Amino acid sequence: MGEIDLRVRDCRHFGTRCGRGPTRRFAEAADYRGSESAGVATYLDSDAIALAPFPDTITYLEDDDWAVLTRKTSVIFNAQGAVAHREVVKSGGSSFLVKTANYRHFMAKEIHAQPEVVGHTLRRYVDVAAERIALPQRLPFDFNDIGRISITGCGSSSYAGYVAKYWFERLARVPVELDVASEFRYREAPLRKGDLAIFISQSGETADTLAALRYVKAQGLHTLSVVNVPTSAIARESETMLQTLAGPQIGVASTKAFTCQLMVLAALAVAAGKSRGELSDAEETRLVQRLIEIPRLMATALATEPQIEKLARDMAKCRNVVYLGRGTSFPLALEGALKLKEISCVHAEGYAAGELKHGPIALIDETMPVVVIAPYDGVFEKTVSNMQEVAARGGNIILMTDAKGAREAIVDPLVTIVLPDMPATFTPMVYDIPMQLLAYHTAVVMGTNVDQPRNLAKAVTVE
Numbered sequence: 001m002g003e004i005d006l007r008v009r010d011c012r013h014f015g016t017r018c019g020r021g022p023t024r025r026f027a028e029a030a031d032y033r034g035s036e037s038a039g040v041a042t043y044l045d046s047d048a049i050a051l052a053p054f055p056d057t058i059t060y061l062e063d064d065d066w067a068v069l070t071r072k073t074s075v076i077f078n079a080q081g082a083v084a085h086r087e088v089v090k091s092g093g094s095s096f097l098v099k100t101a102n103y104r105h106f107m108a109k110e111i112h113a114q115p116e117v118v119g120h121t122l123r124r125y126v127d128v129a130a131e132r133i134a135l136p137q138r139l140p141f142d143f144n145d146i147g148r149i150s151i152t153g154c155g156s157s158s159y160a161g162y163v164a165k166y167w168f169e170r171l172a173r174v175p176v177e178l179d180v181a182s183e184f185r186y187r188e189a190p191l192r193k194g195d196l197a198i199f200i201s202q203s204g205e206t207a208d209t210l211a212a213l214r215y216v217k218a219q220g221l222h223t224l225s226v227v228n229v230p231t232s233a234i235a236r237e238s239e240t241m242l243q244t245l246a247g248p249q250i251g252v253a254s255t256k257a258f259t260c261q262l263m264v265l266a267a268l269a270v271a272a273g274k275s276r277g278e279l280s281d282a283e284e285t286r287l288v289q290r291l292i293e294i295p296r297l298m299a300t301a302l303a304t305e306p307q308i309e310k311l312a313r314d315m316a317k318c319r320n321v322v323y324l325g326r327g328t329s330f331p332l333a334l335e336g337a338l339k340l341k342e343i344s345c346v347h348a349e350g351y352a353a354g355e356l357k358h359g360p361i362a363l364i365d366e367t368m369p370v371v372v373i374a375p376y377d378g379v380f381e382k383t384v385s386n387m388q389e390v391a392a393r394g395g396n397i398i399l400m401t402d403a404k405g406a407r408e409a410i411v412d413p414l415v416t417i418v419l420p421d422m423p424a425t426f427t428p429m430v431y432d433i434p435m436q437l438l439a440y441h442t443a444v445v446m447g448t449n450v451d452q453p454r455n456l457a458k459a460v461t462v463e
């Protein structure tokens with residue numbers, strides 16, 4: 001292999017695979033100038049997960065670093081052209097982690113892993129025995145001093161933030177502004193020094209989210225990130241980092257990363273409510289008990305798969321799908337529609353159910369499937385009236401609800417997916433499962449590339 005000279009902005013990691021001999025020579029070399037490692041190959045990528053099957057060690061490059069790589073050597077330079085010494089860390093990945101096991105696709109494996117990884121994440125943030133929130137670190141701010149929370153992310157991560165907006169506002173009575181990072185970084189929002197900004201990212205490398213974080217830091221806000229990759233740029237540059245324990249998210253479509261983000265955000269919202277005096281000890285316990293139930297309820301929701309697989313055969317024939325929800329089910333409608341779009345390339349739109357009559361109702365006819373996310377909660381009756389509007393125009397309703405909702409729905413849905421009974425607050429973590437399964441099986445029927453959908457990258461490290 002010839003010499004590669006590469007300026008590293010979009011590519012933050014490289015790893016070396018070591019042969020026999022001193023495996024860390026590259027890592028431990030005091031002087032990198034042309035150091036000859038025992039490595040048999042050097043790889044370069046923008047996401048450490050992509051490197052997981054290959055190297056023993058990984059080096060994380062900093063912005064504007066550049067490197068000269070050969071098969072056996074690597075030299076890193078900083079923006080000024082001086083040789084730079086960057087820490088070499090042991091690769092966390094392994095070929096075991098990046099195999100599909102008994103599943104046909106990574107996405108299927110990752111959907112089914114959720115009860116386990118959401119359970120791991122729960123135990124990081126909750127003292128299960130004491131039934132209390134127990135954050136792994138002391139926060140460097142007091143929630144009582146926070147006048148407003150700003151939440152930023154992209155794609156599914158922004159929808160996790162949207163769900164969390166409802167939680168923070170309801171449980172902690174703190175106003176929340178939710179932005180997609182690409183808008184936030186340029187819209188010159190008035191920010192108050194000392195307030196809190198939360199950044200949500202699976203990869204921790206999304207360029208817009210990282211830029212938004214840097215922008216907010218410069219304004220003197222507290223920054224807290226919810227990330228899956230603790231070595232990522234967003235994790236490293238945030239004042240506080242709360243890790244999701246989803247494990248490697250290989251499929252481009254965010255599944256377990258999304259539900260783990262929700263678990264961390266739910267725990268944080270309860271912690272905020274408690275420290276602001278909005279939740280009593282008893283209310284905290286009640287909410288924590290509900291969180292503890294989530295992994296089991298997710299496993300129950302996975303049992304809807306055969307029914308959804310059957311439904312997907314019809315969905316695959318459709319050109320457009322509408323998703324509706326109210327309250328926390330609204331951002332979930334956005335997430336369900338995104339999932340279907342990105343992996344099956346079927347056009348889908350998510351709307352707040354109450355918005356139906358303000359425009360989208362014009363789309364409804366007998367060719368239009370309408371996925372309605374409606375647990376039997378405080379806004380169920382309102383959603384039923386929206387379903388009646390859909391039914392009156394011949395739309396085919398696919399209702400995701402619980403046993404009581406199925407009984408009380410009045411309208412006659414084409415299909416009802418009955419999910420386990422649970423108290424309303426944290427339903428999105430459970431109701432996301434059928435949404436993921438529907439997108440997955442529709443894509444499988446259509447024969448699209450499930451794990452690497454066309455035109456999409458796992459981590460969007462460019463603007």
Ligand code: M6R
Pocket residue numbers: 154155156157158200201202203204205206209252253254255338339342458459460
């Ligand atoms: O790594 P991030 O969470 O920052 O990525 C944000 C989005 O690019 C990501 O959620 C994207 O929307 C997914 N493909 C959705 O499934």
